[in-house]
Amino acid sequence: MSFNPKIVSFLCNWCSYTGADLAGTSRMKYASNIRIIRVMCSGRVEPTFVLKAFQQGADGVLICGCHPGDCHYHEGNYNCLRRFKLMQKFIDQMGIEKDRMKLKWISASEGKDFAKLVDQFTEEIREFGPCKVKEIVETLS
């Protein structure tokens, strides 16, 4: 069977989740590999969640928040960005391609961009191939 990437995504409630909903209400089609988890703000996204996702077998993690300056909570998305940058460096050290996680800004009106992003990210992850974290963790225990 060909590789079907598994992508976990964290979307902020106000912009990105709404944007994803808009993609839906507008019936824009995109790859079905993504699983969306709603958080109130991208600032809520913790490295723990990302690690958990990889551990559970995700091949990629997509985080979306409001555009810089548009955060419903003013600065949550900046906090997310900072953590994201550090996190990328960390997973890189851990042997996980750092682009397996992606942070993008999607506003409530960017349903189209969201659909495009999902398709694009899915393809990028497909290029990477399966992520081995889960396999390793499983053989260890």
Added chain:
Amino acid sequence: MRYRVNPDLKLDLNRFGVKEDWQDCFHCGNCTAVCSLTEENILFPRRIIRNVQLGFKNKLVTDVDPWLCYYCGECSETCPREANPGELMMSFRRWLTIKYDWTGIARLFYKSLPAFLIAMIVVAIGIIVIGITKDFKAEAMMEFGHKFEKYVIYAVACLILLPNLLRMFWFVILKNKLKVPVFAYISNSLSLFVNLFTQKNYLKCEGDTFRWVEHLLIVIGYLGLLVITVFFNWFNTDSETVKWIGYIVGALVFIFTFDFVLKRSSKKRESSKFSHPSDWMFVVWLFLLGLTAFITRILVDAGAIENNLWVYFIHLIVIAQWGLLIVPFGKWTHFLYRAFAIYFSNLKQAALMK
């Protein structure tokens, strides 16, 4: 080519009968679409309204399309802005008439009713003067009349109508720089004659066959009367056939024109809602023409013409006014321009096809 927008044209156009309703047009395209005469490259009335609104005189004068309209009135009836496109087309034809007329007399007559009336009176006086010189003798008068008719026809045709048609040709074909294949001139000439006599395009106006029949009968009547009086000297003929044909065509003319007059007065139909003086002159004089001719011949048959010469005299005045004023400078030219317009339009299509 860049056209200068010139809203002053409307001031000019106002004199030709139309109200300024066309200013209300918001260009929905309904009129063009509802018209059954429009085709691929023949788009009116909206295009013409547009050109009028923007005052593109130069463009308008070279436009042959207005002549293709028979004023069924559907565009005006369904116009969502009551902008009255049909009447604009009508008025615009009047405007074109004066543009084609090289003498400028048509312009004078269309724009000024008094001028026209004076001309009519002058003609009438002229005839009266001639009558005086002929001592109001029936025979002399009728002979004069017969000759007069002939010469007027030739003169008007050569001096006014032909040059005007050439002007029309110049405007709509040459000025538009159309390269018409020579063959087209010939191939379309048949339809020119058909149209000239039958106005068959009228039939394309949906649901208006009766109006066309009326129109056709008047044309037949009028042309018949013309031929029968001028070339067969109807008033003096002894041929029974000629005599009866004359009666028929004469009757056709005045009966149907009478109907036209009635319609115009009732203003029920879209095309009769607005009447320019020239419209009235045309139908009334045609009516008088037919009627007086008819009565004259009855009087001749009854042998009472001598005592009732005034009838023929009126007929002569009518004929003179008709031939000298209405035919060359009045609404009569429609008859000619319409048919030629179709011809030119066909030429244009041929040129564009090429």
Added chain:
Amino acid sequence: MGDKIGICFYDSGQGFSDYFNFKELYDYASGLPQVTKIWNTTELDLKSPEKINEQIKEVNPDKMILAGDFPGEIKNLFVSAMSLAGKKAENIELASFVEHAYLNGQSTEMAKVVLLCAIKGVDIRKVLVPDEVDVHPDTLVIGGGIAGIQASLEIANGGQKVFLLEKTGTIGGHMAMFDKTFPTLDCAACILTPKMVDVGQHSNIELITYAELKSISGVPGDYKVTIHKKARKVNLATCIGCGICSEKCPRVAPSEFDAGIAMRKAIYIPFPQAVPNKYLVDEANCTYFENGKCKVCVKLCPVPDCIDLDEKDTDVEITVGNIIVASGFKPFDAKRIERFGYGKFPNVLTSLEFERLINASGPTGGNITFRSQDKKGNWIFKDGSGTPSKIAVIHCIGSRDENYNKYCSKVCCMYSLKLAHLIKEKIPEADVFEYFIDMRAFGKGYEEFYERIKQENVHMIRGRTASIKEKDQKLELRSEDILNEKIIEQEVDMVVLAIGLEAAENSNELANMLGIPSSKEGWYNEVNYNSNPVNTSTGGISIAGLCQGPKDIPDTVAQASAAAARVLQSIIKGKIQKSIKDIKLTDVETSINQLMKK
């Protein structure tokens, strides 16, 4: 003091002289002190400021009053004329009759007040302040569409009791029938039904469906309203909505909710998400009411005594302090324009019918199919009767047309674009043609939506379709493609007529009952177009939504909330203003003089 005042009367010729007796006003004005000269625009050359200046110069007034239905129309002319005489624009005052005095039909009396205020230099809005009286805290909302729902919720959430009166068996109005809403394309039901449920469950809202206003008496703040409740014949309290009755009912009738494109039973629920979600009997189509037999529903109903076919209409009387009218609109009857063949050609639809056709909850489950006949010969839509591949949408049906309705219906352009999108979504390979005159995409996100639809390869044709003809099962549309300078005769499979909006049926009756003025077209008039767009000249009565004029959903919702604001304000204050229309000239003369002294 002792300024010379000139007055010029102006009648714009829109028929308002029927309401304002200009002669009487002329006479009234000439009897007032300071008024030195009165003109009538009919005596003046409105094309020449110079000539008017000459005439003004003779009198040399210190102040010029322009009085008439819409005197603003000639203001600039007089500004020009006066400036030639070296006078300033401020010396011109408008006495605007329609703005301030078109309150209840015969308005000459009020126009005198307007005139007097202008002469005295007093703001009319300060004069037309009615006395306040106590207010009953309950409110009646007439109409259960989105406007009525919003207004009711707003007041009820503010803690006050609301009676929501609805003519049909369910609230929801026209919005419930729509598929998606422009420009965000969220589905109408998805956003409306929560509100409907809210209304149904709200402890402060008493829902009175299947009922109409019968009469009204009393004064602002204390209206006695009689409501005529049509017999539903199904007990609202005990009906469990199981649907057995409907299932077995032998009679069908066109479904109102499906805009007549599908059938429903004689005992029915208007639509699955109806509130209240209870059945009702359509007397006009029920066998029992024809021959006294059948009663299948009664026999099968699992709840004893729930269906009572002999139930009679009843009247109830309630007392309320405020009334909000949200009675909505009626769609234009496309049959009136014969050229389009609606009612003759089965596949010429109105936009409302199409909304139902394309709606996932509609009779075809959202599949676009051809209209076909059922066994009984009714023309309906059902799934599986072929898919059109070319669909045309014609804008401005019955709108922007002197022969029908002059006004623009405001929403058709946008909903037509939306329909185009929905067609493309359901049948991606379909050709969709939009015939429009001006594309009115004016609201937030609308222009962007228009751009998007253009990107979706919808054929946009600037040009109104003149006529539709049927040719071998197909429909041929003839129109001018203005931007491409050609005549197009387009063959399509289906035509959607973007019908405009008209004032609701019986809107004049209701207006008369409530004493609120309406326009010639039947739209209700606000007390002041600019400063007070929701109140009426009758105290305690506000208008909201489409009954005031065509508008889109956000504007309707905003207006409904605005109407609620006045109600809440009066309740909080405990006082309500009496009717402006009842103010008499004699009542205010002294107050005008007092205000002037200040």
Added chain:
Amino acid sequence: MAKTEAKPKLKLAVYWGAACGGCCVSVLDVHEKLFTVLEHADLVFWPIALDIKYKDVKAMPDGHIDLTLFNGAVRNSENEEMAKLLRKKTKVLVAYGSCAHMGGIPGLANFSSKEEIFSRVYEESESTINPDKIRPVPEFEVKEGILDIPVFYNDVRTLDQVVNVDYYLPGCPPQTERLVEVFLAIVTGAELPPAGSVIGALNKTQCDECERKQTEDKSISEFKRPIDIVDDGESCFLEQGVICMGPATRGGCDVRCIEGNAPCRGCYGPPDDIPDPGSKMLSAVGTIIKGNNESEINATVDTIDDPAGLFYRFSLPNSILRRKVL
């Protein structure tokens, strides 16, 4: 001192897996309290101190030992075998010290594979001469038969990843005082915390006990290593730009390192219920990076040389990812 014969003595074992020996030393650090201990307990197994063979342990009945302090991670087959053996023979098994608890310093080996380690150690290291590239093999035949040494695993594991652990006593090494407290608690029969708990440590993190001055302003535009700053001895390390694991590391060590003017490295591990030992701190450090624009943030992130090593110095095998993906 009067003898109390009432209770039989506890049987006590201490074992080391992959460890440095520091933990055993920390047990020795009880000093004079050893006597108190011995009063209550018999040492039945402690390779570093007593000559008791594995076979002796194997011979013990199951559950014979009352308390085993297992220190060190599980690196090879011997560690694993002993862990399983001791589990069987012991009533209360305590993961003693960071290595048994979270992998500890040996756990950093999870950044490499066995192959990498072997080639480094047996071939590449500067002090090695091994032209034949001889590597240890688990089994080797000699005349006398087969010699075997433990198998070196690819990964380091914590004790609880191999066997069930009753309690954890964190620290590198654990504070001896805590050990004594725990021991005495067991002896006196005080109610024991639920199995699986961390004992001998606090649930609040280091900052709670830390004497250094803290403010809410923790925006950092450059992270530094301890040697790069002149510590004022008073203000919070983090606020000085030095990553101190204190905020994310449970207390109980009496803030030993910080008292000694070194930032906390996190040997005590995170408080209860934290799913990953390093990610919380990683998140917190990420949060306090100064600036909103990307390049500014990137520059600051660049000043953290080795985030994985920093945040998981003692806990990599215990983390969600367990090891580097290779």
Added chain:
Amino acid sequence: MMEDTRIGLYVCWCGTNIAKMVDVEQVAKELGDLPNVVLSKTYKYMCSDPGQDMIIQDIQENNLNRVVVAACSPRIHELTFRRALANAGLNPYMFQMANIREQVSWVHTDREEATKKAKSLIAGAISRVAYHEALEKRTVEIDPATLILGGGIAGMSAALEIADAGKQVYLVEKKAQLGGQLLQVDLTFPFMYSAQQLRQMIIEKVVQHPNIQVFNNQVVEEVNGYIGNFSTQIKNGKKKETELKFGNVIVATGLKAFDPQGIEAYAYGKFPNVITSLEFEKMLLKGKIQTKEGKVPKNIAIIHCVGSRNKDYHEYCSRTCCMTALKFANQLKSAIPDSNVYELYADMRSFGKGCEELYTKTSTKGVTFLMFDQQDKLPEVIKAGKNDGCEMLIQMDEKLSGEEVEIPADLIVLMVGMEAHEDAKKTGHSVGISLCGNSFYIEKHPKLDPVATTTDGVYIVGNCQGPKDIPDSICQAKAAAARILGTINKKQVEIEVTTAFANEELCCGCQTCVQVCPYTALSYEEEKNISVVNEALCKGCGTCGSACPCGAISSRHFTDKQILSQIEGLMEMILQEEISEN
């Protein structure tokens, strides 16, 4: 867990919206076997009354203590179902929604894939809901005063509506004078009513109103607090700052005119007689329509859509310019009857009451309308030649005639569109509301809640929400007033429950969180050496929870455990599917 976890799972068909793309029956059947799931059902419309009744009944009959509904977006119906839970006597937060419509059935085309995705999303929800905790609703008292930012027609109308009910209003205006854009208008379209009268009257009323306190020349820098209990510092005249306390905020800051200097084709700033609509309006107010040279213009051109409906400037339509332009044309024809007025437009948007009629009237008056393409080819203003008899020429592609035309002009009026103020974002931040793509403030719901914002107690009215005319602005102003009067009337309002929560037992007092909170909801308590959350201020973003290094702060309803178990649940389902496939 104290009690058994008993989860009820409901999968909605949403008519065919979901059922068409997701095999709902299969989903319900398979997921019904997951641990803790005691019943699993499907229904056509879960959100309908019968759907909700079904949940309520099941909760009561089967002792469900947790509910998962797989349907549309929780943004639409989460509240609906929470209410149903509450009606059944269950805490409304013991509920989780799986979005299998907007994020599954509507966006995917492969039924099998969509079904799989739906399954995993629901599995995540089931896994998550087990960790949900009961949260109790709380209310706060409402301060009856209201702060209104912006003293234009919208702000003033709202102020009067509230003040007339006897409630205090603070009206803050940036400029020295109240009135906003209305100050520049002489007559209003479409009926040519006097804007001056309207303005004078309203300003006078506002200024004299005992319940309205006006602050001119003031800008509110920052608003603290939460619905019912906001406060801000403001300078009262030249006196020192005072603190205002209020329960609600209305933002009515309006828009500003587009600056046409950037459009080269129109030569604004280059030719003195190319002026903006605002400048022309001033001319009308003064009463003298003339060129810069003081002459009465003969040819006047009015160009529509300046800065609007064009990708290079603003894509949106500014909504009022068409009508204003028609008003201008009428005023011009009235003031200078023999002038030639040209309207250069793209689409004539005369959609309001009386507006189409004004368009007709304008046409009848002989105004020439010319259509251009506002996207691709703007008209170009050039200097006229000596023989042109006018000062400027406009060259354009006239769409209705299909010709290139030139128009003589002595005066050109640019109908400039509207755009957001530069400080819109700042103002938005000060009250905690955000902007949409065009820098207008974004409403809570574009259709059903056009004046509320995502921040409770903060409303947007008038132009700042998007361009609109006077009646529409007033309607919005009153709509916001209605909401505020409603809350004032009820005296209290429910507040956010899903706030952050700091565990005193765990907090080490590092203060990382204090710095992070944008609402100052977190503060450091020195005595106990801990951080505490002011839950009334907290909006529940959860950033503090992520910043907390010791796990002391958790975000209610978005705890680590809940999210991690959701990840686990959904990933396990995917893998399970994969295994069963291979």
